Amino acid sequence: MKNLVVTLVQESIEWHQPARNRARFGRLLREHAEGSDLIILPEMFTTGFDVSTTTLTEDMDGETLQWMRGQAAALNAHIAGSIPIRDGDAVYNRLLWVKPDGNVSSYDKRHLFSLDGEDTLFTAGRERVIIDCHGWRCCPQVCYDLRFPVWSRNQNDYDLLIYVASWPRTRVSHWTTLLAARAIENLSYVAGVNRIGEDGAGQKFNGQSVALGPNGKPLVEPGSQAGCYTVILEHEQLTSYRSKFSALDDRDHFQIIDNQ
Numbered sequence: 021m022k023n024l025v026v027t028l029v030q031e032s033i034e035w036h037q038p039a040r041n042r043a044r045f046g047r048l049l050r051e052h053a054e055g056s057d058l059i060i061l062p063e064m065f066t067t068g069f070d071v072s073t074t075t076l077t078e079d080m081d082g083e084t085l086q087w088m089r090g091q092a093a094a095l096n097a098h099i100a101g102s103i104p105i106r107d108g109d110a111v112y113n114r115l116l117w118v119k120p121d122g123n124v125s126s127y128d129k130r131h132l133f134s135l136d137g138e139d140t141l142f143t144a145g146r147e148r149v150i151i152d153c154h155g156w157r158c159c160p161q162v163c164y165d166l167r168f169p170v171w172s173r174n175q176n177d178y179d180l181l182i183y184v185a186s187w188p189r190t191r192v193s194h195w196t197t198l199l200a201a202r203a204i205e206n207l208s209y210v211a212g213v214n215r216i217g218e219d220g221a222g223q224k225f226n227g228q229s230v231a232l233g234p235n236g237k238p239l240v241e242p243g244s245q246a247g248c249y250t251v252i253l254e255h256e257q258l259t260s261y262r263s264k265f266s267a268l269d270d271r272d273h274f275q276i277i278d279n280q
Contacts, residue, residue: 021155024180024253027056027097030229030242031065032217033186036076038066042087049091049099052248058153059091061101062184062215063163064113069186069219071113071138077106080124088118096120098153102129102162102184110143115160115184117151125151129162130171138164146278150178156255158182166198166212170276174206176268179258181206185214189226196228204236207262209253216246234261 029048034040045061053059063069066084067076078084084103092099098119105114105126113129128145132138148171151158159178163185165171172181181202187195195214203210209232216227226244231251233239240251262268 021255023255024154024156025055025057025250026180026211026231026253027053027059027248027250028211028213028229028231028240028242029053029059029061029248030213030216030227031062031246032225033062033065033068033215033219035068035220036070038076038078038084041066042084046087046091048248049095053095053097053250056095056097056250058098058100058158059095060182060184060211060213061099062213063102063186064104065101065184065215066103068215069163069223070221071133071136071141074104074106074111074141077104077111079106085116085118085124088116089122089124092118092120093122100160100182100184104142111141112145113138113142113162114145115162117160125149127160127162129165131164131168133164148172153180156180156253160184163187166195166202169202169205170274172202172206173271173274174208174268175271175273178206178208179255180209180211180253183210183212185212186219186225187214187228189224192226192228196230199230200232200236203232203234207234207265207268209234209258216244234258 102115117125127149157178
């Protein structure tokens with residue numbers, strides 16, 4: 021299996037400005053993401069994290085998904101990021117994963133941030149998703165999911181665990197600590213992509229996006245600087261590490277009971 025070239029896009033997001041955010045991210049990708057296999061954008065990258073209104077939701081035929089299809093085709097890359105999606109009568113914080121051929125997979129955020137009222141207007145996802153990217157098994161999740169390790173437990177079914185986020189500066193030490201823990205306990209590469217800047221509610225973000233090896237050590241660390249950061253994930257390093265330290269063989273087996 022080939023190595024995977026992954027680009028983390030750490031940027032500020034203009035509050036409630038989908039068209040302007042798409043245009044800025046499009047320029048960044050054209051200038052800095054060529055040659056990537058997978059491009060990862062932050063949580064709610066078109067609007068900023070606002071769960072007080074559903075006026076900015078799109079449907080699955082909306083402008084952002086069409087934009088992502090265009091970017092994926094032009095760059096010959098998979099592109100992932102979350103936006104607010106209305107599907108039937110429900111609204112989801114939905115991570116869209118678009119392949120170069122236009123095919124779309126999605127993951128709906130499971131753990132809604134009730135401290136900010138996300139659970140009052142949004143519906144929680146019910147399914148963990150594994151998506152193939154050039155033979156790599158990828159498990160996408162969204163922000164607050166990071167705090168719930170049972171949901172992300174590697175049942176020997178993924179190689180790369182991904183979190184897209186709007187994680188505030190006030191708790192960023194939790195972000196970095198938990199990302200490293202997820203890599204170590206799951207013997208997996210982990211990519212965490214967080215935004216920077218300030219949103220319309222006055223919340224501040226300082227990035228600290230990171231790609232980690234299965235030993236929990238960072239491969240790329242942008243700090244709080246805006247930009248596109250590319251890293252090569254080596255499949256041989258992953259298989260070698262798992263072979264030498266096969267802790268997943270001793271993992272607990274369990275079933276998640278959905279009580280939502």
